[in-house]
Amino acid sequence: MRRLRFITVFLILLFATFLFSQAQIKINIPLPPVLKNIIITPKPTQFNVDIWMNKSEGSTYKFGEKAYFYFKTNKNAYVAIYEIRPTGEMVLLFPNKYESDNYVQANKTYRVPSVGASYYFKVAPPAGKYYIQVIASTKSFPLMTQFKQMSLQFTFPKISDNAQSFIEGKLNIQLQSVEEWSSDMTYFFAGTVAQTGKVTFKTSPSGANIYLDGAYIGKTPKTNVTVDAGTHTITYYLTGYEPYTKTLNVQANKSYVVYASLKTAKATVRFESMPTGASIYVDGSYKGHTPKDVEVSPGIHGYEIKKSGYQTKVGTFSVNAGDYKVITINLTSNKGVVVFESIPSNAKVYVNGSYKGRTPETETLNAGTYSYKITLDGYLPAEGNFTLLPGE
Incomplete structure (x- = not known):
């Protein structure tokens, strides 16, 4: 399991009851959220965060059984862990009032609750599936700061009654401006055994990173992977190619093949000029006015930057698939x-x-x-x- 970037970690326990300093919190009404709208799948980077439990992913916990969470980042980071409940509620599990320091050290495994902590998590009815998600970032950002403040005021504060709305409308938007972040997700079942199917993951070319519901599970090809019945989000990433995402509804005791012929990724070139408002031509084709991002295929291209009253600037550039290049032109008055x-x-x-x-x-x-x-x-x-x- 893994992923990605800055260190904010959020864990979510669904359909479970936790004991915190002898106090129980019960979760009711097992109505599953729309999975594809709560999954956060980070792009592969050099920054990773992993989260797992004291039992293997997808395991069943009996009512009354204690649950623990573990996480690790490969860089010093801020971490937040939240649970997404079947009702769609989001509850912050870490940081919390007992353990409020969420700045963690690289390559160190942390347990929540920590050994010797004055609280614990205890699984209780209703039965169902619970998602636990961790967000990590190397620098704090507004929501991370907000989570920290909430943890100082409340034991395990509710983040939102609607996980889908919060993730799409707030969290994902803020993550777009975070320089380095990563996320990971795991899940478990409470009081019920999951029905499963088999999924084979294939791409052309092979070697793509596979993310299942936001968690890294290996590279293509990967055959006969046991996946619990229900709706899942699958994403393939391969350097030089466009990401591929598919939603798959797995039925019990059935087998599936998720195959993708990956498309070569385009590159993006940003043209800037001083003064602005110059016309951009790439390979003789008009693309708009500066400043502007222009998508091009990998390879060598020619460009012209024209503005009335100024000399036309002519040049070439070379890009590889997935590159982001900035070309800045200082125009000379004519x-x-x-x-x-x-x-x-x-x-x-x-x-x-x-x-x-x-x-x-x-x-x-x-x-x-x-x-x-x-x-x-x-x-x-x-x-x-x-x-x-x-x-x-």
Whole structure:
């Protein structure tokens, strides 16, 4: 099990009753949430978090049996663990009023409750399936700070009555701006034995990371994996290819094959210019105005950046599948400045035969070659040619 990134850990116990300092909390009404809308599947990175229980994933706990959770990150991180109940409620399990320090050390296994803690979790009716999720981030973010504050005020505070709404409307949105984060999920059954089916995972090309309900389970191909009956979210990740996600409804005692022909991932190039508002052309095709993200296929491409009054910038770039590249262009004005002076002053100035004023006279002109003539009564005219370069 794994995944990903910053260290905030949230665990969720569903359909269970926990004893905290001799006090029981009972969960009622086993109405399962919409799984695909509560799953958080992180993209593979160098930052991982794993969560597991004192029994193997998908095990059944008897009523009255104690449950423990374990987690570990590979970097120092902030962690939050919450449970998602069958009713759709989310309850914060860690940090809590007994153990409020949720900044953890890398590569150290933590147990919740910790050994010697003054509380424990005890499974109780109703029967059903419980999801436990951990979120970790290397830097705190607003919701992580909020979880910490809640844990100082309440023993095991309720985060939301609607897990789907909270995850889609708040948590996922904030995670998009978190630099480094990861998540993992596990589950168990309380008072009932799960019915199962078999699932084989295949991709072309092979070697893709498999995430089942947000938890890493290995690489493709992986055959005859026992999966409990119900709705599951499967995601394949392979470097250089677009992610693939599928929802699978597994029925008891049936076998399934989830195959995906992975598509080569595109690259993204961000074009920025100073000043902004320049037209972008990639391989001769108009793509919009700066600043703008443009998707391109892997390989070598040509670009042109054009803006009225400025020199056109031309160049090439090379990208690999999945790359994100930024190209910044400082545009050079297509105009120059020429100053006409004479002794004595007050002479008339003509440029390409057009009267411009009297000396001293300053003119802003497009780059190019011009003729000039300067005249003053009682004096011989002065005339000639000049070439004005961009930016002069």
